[in-house]
Amino acid sequence: MIIAVDGPAASGKGTLARRLAAHFGYAYLDTGKIYRAVGYRVLEAGGDPEDPDAALAAAHALQPDDLENPELTSDRAAVAASKVAAMESVRAVLLGFQQGFAADPPDGAPGAVLDGRDIGTVVCPEAPSKLFVTADVEERAKRRHKELLDKGEPSIYSRVLQALKDRDARDSNRSAAPLVAAPDAIVIDTTAMDPDEAFASALDSIR
Numbered sequence: 564m565i566i567a568v569d570g571p572a573a574s575g576k577g578t579l580a581r582r583l584a585a586h587f588g589y590a591y592l593d594t595g596k597i598y599r600a601v602g603y604r605v606l607e608a609g610g611d612p613e614d615p616d617a618a619l620a621a622a623h624a625l626q627p628d629d630l631e632n633p634e635l636t637s638d639r640a641a642v643a644a645s646k647v648a649a650m651e652s653v654r655a656v657l658l659g660f661q662q663g664f665a666a667d668p669p670d671g672a673p674g675a676v677l678d679g680r681d682i683g684t685v686v687c688p689e690a691p692s693k694l695f696v697t698a699d700v701e702e703r704a705k706r707r708h709k710e711l712l713d714k715g716e717p718s719i720y721s722r723v724l725q726a727l728k729d730r731d732a733r734d735s736n737r738s739a740a741p742l743v744a745a746p747d748a749i750v751i752d753t754t755a756m757d758p759d760e761a762f763a764s765a766l767d768s769i770r
């Protein structure tokens with residue numbers, strides 16, 4: 564069993580995907596983390612995430628430990644991720660790992676939940692269950708802003724909103740595996756839902 568969960572940044576897809584994986588006892592893969600790790604590797608090396616050679620070299624050099632870096636949750640890493648993710652060559656290097664995880668989940672798990680932007684369209688187009696989780700950009704910005712403040716980090720709402728709009732545009736307008744709902748995905752709009760309601764709606768769709 565494979566559950567594909569796609570959607571824009573801060574839509575609640577990660578929380579939902581993690582909860583679905585725990586509920587069904589499936590393995591969970593946050594594919595955004597992989598792109599973040601590639602982007603962060605480029606930044607660490609003093610390179611430009613928009614430089615195709617630097618991005619491709621970082622994708623090839625990626626190590627499992629890179630995914631454990633707490634810096635990956637930063638906005639710097641998110642922006643770098645979105646830039647390296649626009650390159651077809653980078654995506655091609657990372658595709659096999661994601662498909663292998665879905666086909667043969669670790670620890671003998673009977674299924675996998677993957678979240679990202681192109682799981683239902685490119686990574687696992689055969690997934691029997693596809694969700695596209697979205698929410699209005701203002702609501703997503705509010706959530707992200709609150710999350711930062713709760714963590715004690717400085718945050719300015721208007722900047723968070725603009726950063727999300729920029730990332731949405733980059734992720735949606737690229738030619739390589741753009742952010743789009745698969746034709747057979749069930750769309751869950753979480754604008755007016757709390758995490759419990761989103762989970763209940765997802766379970767309904769999957770069943």
Ligand code: DC
Pocket residue numbers: 572573594595596598599641644645648649678679680681682730734
């Ligand atoms: O889900 P996230 O915010 O951690 O993702 C960070 C960036 O990585 C996102 O802006 C676009 C890219 N990404 C992608 O292109 N494809 C995926 N399957 C997952 C993430």
